[in-house]
Amino acid sequence: MIEKVEGIVLNEKAYGETSKIINVITKQYGIIGIIAKGARTLKSEFRTTTAKLSYGYFNIIYKEGKLSTLMNVDIINPFKNIIKDIQKISYASFILELTEQVIKQTHKNIFDIMISSLEKINEGYDPLIILNIVELKYLDYLGVMPILDRCSVCGSTNNIITLSSDKGGYVCKNCHTNEKIISEKAIKLIRMFYYVDISKITKLEIGNVTKHEINEFLDMYYDTYTGLYLKSKSLLKNIEKV
Numbered sequence: 421m422i423e424k425v426e427g428i429v430l431n432e433k434a435y436g437e438t439s440k441i442i443n444v445i446t447k448q449y450g451i452i453g454i455i456a457k458g459a460r461t462l463k464s465e466f467r468t469t470t471a472k473l474s475y476g477y478f479n480i481i482y483k484e485g486k487l488s489t490l491m492n493v494d495i496i497n498p499f500k501n502i503i504k505d506i507q508k509i510s511y512a513s514f515i516l517e518l519t520e521q522v523i524k525q526t527h528k529n530i531f532d533i534m535i536s537s538l539e540k541i542n543e544g545y546d547p548l549i550i551l552n553i554v555e556l557k558y559l560d561y562l563g564v565m566p567i568l569d570r571c572s573v574c575g576s577t578n579n580i581i582t583l584s585s586d587k588g589g590y591v592c593k594n595c596h597t598n599e600k601i602i603s604e605k606a607i608k609l610i611r612m613f614y615y616v617d618i619s620k621i622t623k624l625e626i627g628n629v630t631k632h633e634i635n636e637f638l639d640m641y642y643d644t645y646t647g648l649y650l651k652s653k654s655l656l657k658n659i660e661k662v
Contacts, residue, residue: 421481421482422479422480422481422491423479423480423481423482424477424478424479425444425446425447425448425449425452425477425478425480425482426446426447426448426476426477426478426496426531427444427445427446427447427452427475427476427478428444428445428473428474428475428516428534428535428538429442429443429444429470429471429472429473429474429475430442430443430444430445430451430472430516430520431443431472432470432471432472434460435455437460438457438458438459438460438461438464439455439456439457439458439459439460440455440456440459440460440470441453441454441455441456441487442454442456442459442470442490444478445516445519445520445523445531445534446478446531447529447531447532449482449484450523451520451523451524452482452488453486453487453488454478454480454487454488454489454490455487455488455489455490456470456490457489457490459490465492466490466493469493469495470490470493472513472516473499473502473503473509473512473516473538474493474495474498475495475496475497475498475499475535475538476493476494476495476496476497477493477494477496478490478493479491479492479493479494497538497539497542499512499538499542500542501542501543501544502538502541502542507547508541508542508547510652510655510656511541511547511548511550511551511656512538512541512547513652513655513656514551514650514652514653514656515534515537515538515541515551515554516534516652517650517651517652518554518555518558518648518650519534519558521648521650522558522561522562525562526561526562526563528561530557530558530561532619533554533557533558533618534554536617536618536619537550537551537553537554537618539619540618540619540621545621545624546624546626546631548631548635549624549626549631550618550624552613552631552634552635552638553613553616553618554618555638555642556610556613556614556638557613557614559641559642559645559646560614562645562646564645564646565614566583566585566588566589566590566641567588567589567590568589568590568610568611568614569590569611570590571590571591571592571594571595572584572587572588572589572590572591573587573591573592573595574592574594574595576592576594576595578592579592579593579594580592580607581593581596581601581607582596582599582600582601582602582607583599583602583606583607583610583633583637584599585637585640585641585643585644585645586599586644587599590607602633602637603629603630603633605626605627605630606630606633606634606637609626609630609634610634610637613634
């Protein structure tokens with residue numbers, strides 16, 4: 421029986437002389453493996469529709485716990501602006517790899533967050549800001565969300581002056597020790613990141629200093645609390661240095 425599943429290709433590998441196996445993050449089943457027969461031949465319709473970042477409806481013969489078989493793909497969004505830009509590809513790859521790790525740990529559906537973020541990057545919104553919003557939302561699913569509504573030490577809602585990965589979130593003036601002070605704007609924005617619906621973003625203008633304050637905090641927070649190692653992270657950092 422053929423099933424129609426919404427998904428995006430996470431990665432692909434050769435199988436036999438002409439076929440390939442694609443791992444697809446799906447809305448219905450999480451990550452599944454699918455064999456695309458003949459996909460590596462020049463005339464195959466699967467040649468482009470099964471490449472990494474292909475997002476569409478995959479019509480498959482689904483086999484739970486085994487390789488499913490691909491029948492055809494109806495592309496929803498080819499993400500043309502992402503695949504022709506090395507910086508956008510790097511951010512998209514990071515989001516895919518992060519989503520893969522989070523789904524494995526939580527088994528909760530974060531598909532819509534992932535797709536919305538890729539759509540916004542494809543539309544030209546700042547990929548670092550979009551990534552940081554995704555990272556913050558995923559921390560909630562991982563069960564290690566930082567405290568962003570009061571001081572993480574004493575619980576006070578007054579005189580919040582910085583963020584601390586070691587202390588787990590906001591830090592007020594009275595509890596501050598040697599943490600780096602960050603801007604008031606960064607303190608307010610990171611809380612907004614948690615609540616914003618990515619799909620409804622229409623304007624995103626944040627200064628470089630504020631952006632990097634939030635990104636630095638999230639990098640340190642992930643290193644401290646998640647234990648996730650992402651290969652695409654080092655590539656992303658190298659590209660950002662160029």
